[in-house]
Amino acid sequence: xxxxxxxxxxxxxxxxxxxxxxxxxxxxxxxxxxxxxxxxxxxxxxxxxxxxxxxxxxxxxxxxxxxxxxxxxxxxxxxxxxxxxxxxxxxxxxxxxxxxxxxxxxxxxxxxxxxxxxxxxxxxxxxxxxxxxxxxxxxxxxxxxxxxxxxxxxxxxxxxxxxxxxxxxxxxxxxxxxxxxxxxxxxxxxxxxxxxxxxxxxxxxxxxxxxxxxxxxxxxxxxxxxxxxxxxxxxxxxxxxxxxxxxxxxxxxxxxxxxxxxxxxxxxxxxxxxxxxxxxxxxxxxxxxxxxxxxxxxxxxxxxxxxxxxxxxxxxxxxxxxxxxxxxxxxxxxxxxxxxxxxxxxxxxxxxxxxxxxxxxxxxxxxxxxxxxxxxxxxxxxxxxxxxxxxxxxxxxxxxx
Amino acid sequence: xxxxxxxxxxxxxxxxxxxxxxxxxxxxxxxxxxxxxxxxxxxxxxxxxxxxxxxxxxxxxxxxxxxxxxxxxxxxxxxxxxxxxxxxxxxxxxxxxxxxxxxxxxxxxxxxxxxxxxxxxxxxxxxxxxxxxxxxxxxxxxxxxxxxxxxxxxxxxxxxxxxxxxxxxxxxxxxxxxxxxxxxxxxxxxxxxxxxxxxxxxxxxxxxxxxxxxxxxxxxxxxxxxxxxxxxxxxxxxxxxxxxxxx
Numbered sequence: 001x002x003x004x005x006x007x008x009x010x011x012x013x014x015x016x017x018x019x020x021x022x023x024x025x026x027x028x029x030x031x032x033x034x035x036x037x038x039x040x041x042x043x044x045x046x047x048x049x050x051x052x053x054x055x056x057x058x059x060x061x062x063x064x065x066x067x068x069x070x071x072x073x074x075x076x077x078x079x080x081x082x083x084x085x086x087x088x089x090x091x092x093x094x095x096x097x098x099x100x101x102x103x104x105x106x107x108x109x110x111x112x113x114x115x116x117x118x119x120x121x122x123x124x125x126x127x128x129x130x131x132x133x134x135x136x137x138x139x140x141x142x143x144x145x146x147x148x149x150x151x152x153x154x155x156x157x158x159x160x161x162x163x164x165x166x167x168x169x170x171x172x173x174x175x176x177x178x179x180x181x182x183x184x185x186x187x188x189x190x191x192x193x194x195x196x197x198x199x200x201x202x203x204x205x206x207x208x209x210x211x212x213x214x215x216x217x218x219x220x221x222x223x224x225x226x227x228x229x230x231x232x233x234x235x236x237x238x239x240x241x242x243x244x245x246x247x248x249x250x251x252x253x254x255x256x257x258x259x260x261x262x263x264x265x266x267x268x269x270x271x272x273x274x275x276x277x278x279x280x281x282x283x284x285x286x287x288x289x290x291x292x293x294x295x296x297x298x299x300x301x302x303x304x305x306x307x308x309x310x311x312x313x314x315x316x317x318x319x320x321x322x323x324x325x326x327x328x329x330x331x332x333x334x335x336x337x338x339x340x341x342x343x344x345x346x347x348x349x350x351x352x353x354x355x356x357x358x359x360x361x362x363x364x365x366x367x368x369x370x371x372x373x374x375x376x377x378x379x380x381x382x383x384x385x386x387x388x389x390x391x392x393x394x395x396x397x398x399x400x401x
Numbered sequence: 402x403x404x405x406x407x408x409x410x411x412x413x414x415x416x417x418x419x420x421x422x423x424x425x426x427x428x429x430x431x432x433x434x435x436x437x438x439x440x441x442x443x444x445x446x447x448x449x450x451x452x453x454x455x456x457x458x459x460x461x462x463x464x465x466x467x468x469x470x471x472x473x474x475x476x477x478x479x480x481x482x483x484x485x486x487x488x489x490x491x492x493x494x495x496x497x498x499x500x501x502x503x504x505x506x507x508x509x510x511x512x513x514x515x516x517x518x519x520x521x522x523x524x525x526x527x528x529x530x531x532x533x534x535x536x537x538x539x540x541x542x543x544x545x546x547x548x549x550x551x552x553x554x555x556x557x558x559x560x561x562x563x564x565x566x567x568x569x570x571x572x573x574x575x576x577x578x579x580x581x582x583x584x585x586x587x588x589x590x591x592x593x594x595x596x597x598x599x600x601x602x603x604x605x606x607x608x609x610x611x612x613x614x615x616x617x618x619x620x621x622x623x624x625x626x627x628x629x630x631x632x633x634x635x636x637x638x639x640x641x642x643x644x645x646x647x648x
Contacts, residue, residue, distance in 0.1 A: 006510050017498040310494040313455060314508040314555070315483025318475050395450050398490065 002320055011327035015335075018300075025296035026336030028289030029377065033340025033370045034347060035282035040366040041348040043275025045359030050271060053196060054264055058135045060100075060231060061260040064093070064224040064241065068254055083249040084220035087149045087209065090127075092248065093226055096240045098233035101129035103225045104149065104209050108216040110180040112205055114166040121162060122204040123179060125212020133227040136201070141173045141188030144208055152210040156184035161202040163189045179205065180215055234259060279366070286373065289336060290381040297329050297385035301392075308389055309397025318390040325386035326379060333378020337371045344370070403429040403452060403563070403594070408461035408471075410447050410617075421447040422458070423617045431562065434586070434595045436605040436625070439614030446567070448614065449598050453486055453565045454478045466562065483512055487556030487593075489585070491568035493548045495540040495555075501527060501547075502536040505554045512559065526554040530584060546577025553584055563594045570604060582607060602628060 015022045066085040090104035106125040111118055124130075128146035131137055143157055156177060163172050172186045184207060193201040209221065228237045238257055246253045301308070311321060345362055352360045410422040422444040429435055439445040450456035451463060454470055457478075463471040470481050482488075495504045506523035514522070527533050530550040532543075540548055549569060556564055566585060570578030582604060589595040597604060605611050606628045613621035 002511055002513055006516075010510065013498055306492075306494060307496060310490075310496070311507075311511070312479065313453070313482060313488045313494075314511065315479050315559070316511040317479045320511055395455050398455070398494065 002323075007323055007327050008331070011324050012331055014300075014304075014324075014328050015331050021296065022332060022335075025292050026289075026332045026339065028292035029286065029333050029336030029374050030289070030339035030343060032283065032286035032289045033337050033374050034343030035285055036279050036370050036373075037341060037344025037362070037366060038347045038351070039278040039282045040275055041344070041360045041362045042351075042358065043271065043278050044363045044366070045361040047268065047271035047275065048361050049359035050267060051264060054260065054267070056135060056193075056196060057133070057260070058227065059260050059264070060228050060234070061133065062226050062228070062234070062238065062241075063258050063260075064089075064226065064245070065222070065256045065258070066220060066254070068256055083252065083254050085224065085255055086220055089245055089248060090149065090221065090224045092244050093224060093241055096237060096244070098228050098230075098237045098240075100227045100229050101132040102227075103127050103130045103133045104221040105223045105225060106209055106212045106216065106218050106221050108212065110215065112162065112166075112177055112179050114172075114175065114177040117166055118178070121159075122199060123212060123215070124204055124206045125209035125215075126206055127209055129227075130206065133225045136193055137191050138188045139191040141186070143188050144206065145187075147208070149208070150210050151208070152214060153208050154182065154184045154211065155187045155208070157188040157190060157206040158186060159190050159200075159202040159204045159206075160192050161200070162205055177205075179207065182211075182215065184211075231261070234261070283373070286377055289374075290333075290377040293329055293332050293336075293378060294381035294384060296332070297325060297382055298388065300328070301325060301385045301389045304389075305392060305397040305400035308392050309394045309400065312392075312394035313398060322386045322390050325389045326382040329382025329385065330375055330378040333374050333381070334371070336378070337374030340374065341367050341371060402431050402464075402466060403427075404462075404464040405452075406462040406464070408448075408451060408458045408463060410444075410451065410456065411459040420617045422451070425461075425617075425619055427612065427619060429594065429596070431594055432589070432592055434589045434607075434609045435597070436608035436611045436628075437596065437598045437614065438600070438602075438605050438611060438628075443614040444617040445598050445614045447617075449565060449567055449596070452563075452596065453488065454481045483508065484559055485561050485563055487553075487559070487561040487564045489549070489552050489556050489564065489566035489569045491571035493540070493545075493552050493572075495548060495551060497540055500537050500539055501532060501543065501551045501554075504540070504551055505558055508555060508559050522558060523554070526558050527551070529557075530554045544577065545573050546580055549573060549577070549581045550584060553581070553588075557588065557593075561593070564588060564596065566595070566597045568599055569597060570599070570601060578604075602630060606630065 064085065087104050090102050093099060094102040103126050108123055109120050110123045111120050126144070127149055128144045131143050138157065139160065144155060145153065147153055156179065158172060166172070166177065167175065172189060175186050176183050177186060190206070213221070228234060238259065241257055242253065245255055308321060348360045348362050351358060405425055405427045408422060408425045409420060412419045412421055425448065437445045437448060447456065451458050458471050461471065462469055465481065465485060470478065473481065496507070499507065502523050505526050506519040509519045509522065524533065524536060527536050530553050532547060532550055532554065535543060535547060540551070543551065564585065569581055569585065573581060585595055585597070586607065597608060599605055606625050608625045611623045611625055611628050612619050613623065
């Protein structure tokens with residue numbers, strides 16, 4: 001019968017015949033789609049930002065923390081004794097096959113001074129494996145020497161910010177800094193890494209973990225970070241760690257193993273839900289837009305009685321009349337959707353220009369979904385007016401003005 | 402050929418049955434030229450709408466070209482209208498957003514005629530009504546006479562056998578009304594059956610036959626020549642404005 005192209009041309013012609021009215025009626029859809037795109041862009045941007053914060057450390061990474069975190073609750077406080085997570089535990093983990101590097105870590109805040117300058121900053125107690133595990137390279141000199149982890153060698157590696165503040169442009173290698181009163185010899189300077197999850201790694205110093213434990217009077221490490229060789233071995237490595245450490249802790253599993261991938265998955269899920277919720281709330285405005293189109297189409301059918309009468313007289317089938325009005329509604333919604341995409345993308349880009357710090361990421365997938373939802377909305381809002389159009393009696397319609 | 406057999410059309414108004422048309426039988430041969438006249442409410446519009454397959458009779462049979470169309474559904478009636486009947490309206494019913502060419506081609510759009518063929522046929526039809534040079538004009542840019550000729554081009558585009566003209570000169574001045582009637586009569590001479598509903602005795606007199614309706618029935622059958630020149634035989638009562646629409 002009537003081709004799709006003919007339908008589009010005829011319905012599109014009717015939409016174009018009332019440009020201002022059509023434009024006004026599709027504005028609601030445009031605003032709805034624009035809002036969805038803007039909010040999902042911010043949501044996606046935030047998700048990528050957070051994920052990138054974690055993945056800078058690499059993804060083949062897991063952390064062992066003291067205490068057992070079950071479903072919820074605070075480990076070690078409400079129940080059972082916990083055994084200490086020790087440097088020996090880290091030694092044992094390092095011998096598991098598939099483990100690439102291990103960093104037992106203890107940290108605290110303390111005063112760092114050199115040549116009369118000084119202030120309180122983060123002090124990380126780590127081992128020589130740290131650059132491998134944290135994906136963090138040395139810019140000058142070398143990192144901590146690979147010695148027995150129990151040896152408290154008084155050497156320090158400075159974060160680039162600390163180095164600049166204490167030594168300016170001078171070479172700090174071989175110089176002495178005082179950390180909480182103890183003398184340490186500078187062996188290296190780290191490259192710039194920036195803020196990661198609230199810790200300014202550039203404004204920190206790195207000393208052997210044995211020193212840090214002594215300095216802060218700790219009898220256990222705060223965390224053991226483990227880098228493994230590939231994703232294929234992760235399950236076996238986790239099982240080995242669990243078995244060995246449980247054995248060492250007299251049969252109780254009083255530690256928690258968190259793999260980076262598991263953590264990323266949870267975060268990813270959470271962020272997706274947040275983004276989708278925001279999109280859903282914005283999507284409510286689409287309903288308002290749909291009502292706008294419904295109203296316009298309803299009025300339009302009423303105004304075009306005589307046109308409908310004529311079309312029936314010259315042989316248009318009721319089904320064709322139905323499709324004509326359905327297509328008009330759909331075309332309006334698609335134009336609205338298109339305008340909304342333009343608004344949303346422009347808005348997102350403007351937002352990045354005005355607030356460069358705000359992570360914004362436009363996902364084509366959301367553009368497509370918004371357009372599809374808008375089109376579907378248009379189809380739905382066209383049904384009632386189109387049904388009204390086919391119920392019109394052609395004889396009456398031909399005599400209406 | 403049109404055969405109306407005991408056609409009646411009944412409306413219910415406030416619970417009371419009102420006959421718009423009662424027990425009407427008539428046969429109109431192919432190629433005839435018939436005028437239908439009568440006062441408002443005489444049932445001539447109802448009769449025209451039934452003949453035009455826009456309205457189903459309440460009872461009786463309507464056989465058009467050998468097919469009983471009196472009880473067909475909407476879809477089937479649309480098909481009958483599309484291929485058998487060309488409509489000419491007093492108020493033109495041209496779509497203002499389409500050009501003359503687009504308006505003439507419109508019936509073919511719904512019949513699924515390919516686009517290229519539509520263009521050619523619509524241009525031919527416009528040429529046959531003397532409007533080839535107005536093909537790209539919109540109705541508002543045409544005179545009323547040109548508009549009605551565009552309507553005639555649209556009415557013949559699907560090659561129907563029957564032309565139904567409802568007050569075709571009602572909105573026209575004398576000279577363009579004359580042109581339109583000559584055009585319709587030319588088409589009649591070429592073989593199309595022509596049915597004209599009119600209040601104008603001058604229009605009715607041109608027809609070969611005149612059916613005079615009153616109170617839902619054909620009360621007189623005259624030849625055109627027999628029809629009174631100056632006044633209608635039913636001139637008492639309402640005027641034409643009640644029943645017909647303007648553009």
